[in-house]
Amino acid sequence: MSATSADDAPVRPGTAAADWLLPALGGAIFLGGWETLVRLLGVPKFILPAPSLIFETLVKDRASLLEALGFTATITLSAFVLAMLSGIALGVALTQNRMVERTFWPYAVMMQVTPVIAIAPIIVIWVGLDRVWLALLILAWLVAFFPILSNTAAGMKSVDHGLSNVFDLCGASRWKRFRYLQLPGALPYILAGARISSGLSVIGAVVAEFVAGSGSATGLAWVIVESGSLLNVPRMFAALFLLSAFGITIWLVMSAVQRALLRRWHESELAREN
Amino acid sequence: MDMHHPAEPLLRLRGVDKVYASGTVALRGLDLDIGERQFISLLGPSGCGKSTALRLIAGLGRHSGGSIDWPGRGFVPGDLGFVFQEPTLMPWASVWDNVFLPLRLRDRPRAQVAAEVDAALDLVGLSGFAKAFPRELSGGMRMRVSIARALVMKPRLLLMDEPFAALDEITRQKLCDDLLGIWRKAGCTVVFVTHSVYESVYLSARIVVMAARPGRIIGEMAVEEPYPRDRSFRLSPAYAEYCRQVSGLLDQAMGG
Ligand SMILES: Nc1ncnc2c1ncn2[C@@H]1O[C@H](COP(=O)(O)OP(=O)(O)O)[C@@H](O)[C@H]1O
Numbered sequence: 001m002s003a004t005s006a007d008d009a010p011v012r013p014g015t016a017a018a019d020w021l022l023p024a025l026g027g028a029i030f031l032g033g034w035e036t037l038v039r040l041l042g043v044p045k046f047i048l049p050a051p052s053l054i055f056e057t058l059v060k061d062r063a064s065l066l067e068a069l070g071f072t073a074t075i076t077l078s079a080f081v082l083a084m085l086s087g088i089a090l091g092v093a094l095t096q097n098r099m100v101e102r103t104f105w106p107y108a109v110m111m112q113v114t115p116v117i118a119i120a121p122i123i124v125i126w127v128g129l130d131r132v133w134l135a136l137l138i139l140a141w142l143v144a145f146f147p148i149l150s151n152t153a154a155g156m157k158s159v160d161h162g163l164s165n166v167f168d169l170c171g172a173s174r175w176k177r178f179r180y181l182q183l184p185g186a187l188p189y190i191l192a193g194a195r196i197s198s199g200l201s202v203i204g205a206v207v208a209e210f211v212a213g214s215g216s217a218t219g220l221a222w223v224i225v226e227s228g229s230l231l232n233v234p235r236m237f238a239a240l241f242l243l244s245a246f247g248i249t250i251w252l253v254m255s256a257v258q259r260a261l262l263r264r265w266h267e268s269e270l271a272r273e274n
Numbered sequence: 275m276d277m278h279h280p281a282e283p284l285l286r287l288r289g290v291d292k293v294y295a296s297g298t299v300a301l302r303g304l305d306l307d308i309g310e311r312q313f314i315s316l317l318g319p320s321g322c323g324k325s326t327a328l329r330l331i332a333g334l335g336r337h338s339g340g341s342i343d344w345p346g347r348g349f350v351p352g353d354l355g356f357v358f359q360e361p362t363l364m365p366w367a368s369v370w371d372n373v374f375l376p377l378r379l380r381d382r383p384r385a386q387v388a389a390e391v392d393a394a395l396d397l398v399g400l401s402g403f404a405k406a407f408p409r410e411l412s413g414g415m416r417m418r419v420s421i422a423r424a425l426v427m428k429p430r431l432l433l434m435d436e437p438f439a440a441l442d443e444i445t446r447q448k449l450c451d452d453l454l455g456i457w458r459k460a461g462c463t464v465v466f467v468t469h470s471v472y473e474s475v476y477l478s479a480r481i482v483v484m485a486a487r488p489g490r491i492i493g494e495m496a497v498e499e500p501y502p503r504d505r506s507f508r509l510s511p512a513y514a515e516y517c518r519q520v521s522g523l524l525d526q527a528m529g530g
C-alpha cells in the first residue's frame with residue numbers, strides 16, 4: 001500500500017534544480033519586463049513604480065521599514081506560537097471525551113466561520129486603543145488557531161485500528177496511548193495544520209492592522225495604509241515586498257520542519273526520496 | 275512439558291458463545307483445549323468466527339457465554355502475543371522501536387531490555403534491519419517485525435490471525451518454513467488462523483475445522499508428521515493425503 005503511492009508518484013526531472021531555478025528565472029523575466037515597460041511607457045511612479053525604484057526605497061527607508069517588519073513579525077510569530085499551543089492543547093482535550101467534543105465542536109466551527117474583520121472593532125474596544133498590539137495579537141491568533149485545532153482533532157482520531165489493538169493487548173495506559181500512539185500519529189496532521197496556520201497568521205496580523213490600525217500601530221500594514229494616503233506608492237510596494245518575503249520565509253521554514261520530522265516515514269514526504 | 279498431560283492444557287475453552295451487538299451469532303458453544311507447545315490451526319471459511327475466537331482468547335472482547343481459562347499457573351500479562359493479518363507497525367518508529375513497544379508499554383527501561391529486543395529480531399532474521407523504518411521493508415519483512423514484536427515478551431501463547439494471507443505465495447512459503455523454526459526456538463504454543471488448507475497441514479500438528487452460521491467447530495484432525503518439517507514434506511504423498519482429508523472436512527463446513 002505504501003509502496004504503490006511512492007511508485008505512482010510522477011518522476012520529476014532534476015527536481016532540486018527545477019524547484020529553484022525555474023521560479024528564479026520566471027521572476028527575473030517578470031521583473032525585467034516590468035522595469036522595461038515602466039521605462040518605455042513612462043508610467044508615473046505613483047501609479048506603478050519600477051522595481052529599481054522599489055528597491056531604492058527599500059534601501060533608503062530601511063530603518064523604518066525594518067522596524068515595521070519587526071513589529072508585524074513579532075505579532076505574527078507570537079500569534080502563531082499561541083495558536084500552536086492552544087490549538088494542539090484544545091484539539092487533544094476535545095478528543096479525549098465524546099461528550100466534550102460534541103459540546104464544544106459547534107462553537108469551534110462558529111469561531112472559524114466568523115470573519116475576523118467583523119469582530120476586530122469589538123476586540124479593539126475591549127483591549128483599549130492604547131494596546132492595539134494586543135488586539136492585533138488576539139485577532140491574528142483567532143485566525144491561525146482553527147486549522148491547528150481541527151487538524152489536531154482529526155489526527156488524534158486517525159489512529160490505526162490494528163495498532164490500537166496492539167496497545168490494548170499490552171494494557172497501555174491512557175497516557176502511554178496518547179504519547180506513543182495518538183500523538184505521533186497526529187503529527188502529520190498537526191504539521192499540515194501548522195503550515196496553513198503560519199500563512200494565516202500573517203494574513204491575520206495584516207488584516208487586523210488594516211481594521212484596527214491607528215497611529216499607535218506601526219506594522220507593515222500600517223505603512224501601506226499611510227503611504228497610500230500620501231501617494232507614496234514605491235514605499236507601499238516596498239512594504240508589500242517585505243510582507244511577502246516574510247510570508248515566504250515562514251512557509252519555507254514550516255515546510256523544512258515538516259520534511260525533517262516526517263521524512264523517513266510519512267507518505268506526504270515520500271516522493272522526495274525517489 | 276505438559277504436552278503429555280492433556281488433562282492440564284494451557285488454555286481451555288468451554289461452551290464459548292459470542293453474540294455481537296448486531297445480533298450476529300459469531301460463535302456457538304466452542305469447546306477447545308489447547309496444549310502447551312502445540313501448533314494448532316483454526317481452519318474455516320471466512321465469517322466462521324476464527325478472528326472472533328482469537329480476539330476472545332486475547333481478551334480483546336468479552337464472550338457472551340461459556341468460559342475461557344488458563345488452567346495451569348493462570349494468565350500473566352505478557353503470556354500472550356498476537357500477530358494480526360496486517361503487520362500493524364508504527365510507521366514513525368524504527369524496526370527496533372516497534373519491537374521494543376510491548377516492553378516500553380510495560381515500563382521496562384530501554385537499556386535493560388535491549389538484549390531481549392535484539393534477540394527477538396535475531397529470531398526472525400532481521401538483526402541487520404534494527405534501524406530501518408517499516409516502509410523501507412518488504413511485506414514479508416514487515417510481518418517478521420510483527421512476529422518479533424509478538425514474541426519479545428516471550429509469551430506462552432502466540433495467536434496469529436491469517437498473518438500471511440496478504441503475502442505472495444513464495445514469501446508465504448518461506449515465512450511458513452521460518453515460522454516453524456521460530457516456534458521451536460521460542461518454545462511457545464501457536465494458534466494459527468488460516469483459510470488455507472495447505473498452510474494448515476504444513477504447519478500444524480492439529481487442525482481444528484470450523485463452520486459458519488453459527489460459528490462452531492465441526493471437526494478436527496491430527497497431522498502426525500514429526501517436526502522439523504521441510505520442503506520434502508510438502509512434496510510427499512502423505513502431505514497430499516492430509517490436504518485431501520482436510521479439504522473434505524472443509525467441504526463439509528461449507529456445505530453446512
Ligand atoms: N465487531 C463485529 N460486530 C458485529 N459482527 C461482527 C464483528 N466482527 C465479526 N462479526 C461477524 O461475526 C462473524 C464472524 O466473524 P469473524 O470472526 O471475523 O470470522 P472469520 O475471521 O472466520 O472470517 C461474521 O458474520 C462477522 O460478520
Ligand SMILES: [Mg+2]
Pocket residue numbers: 324325326435
Ligand atoms: Mg478473520
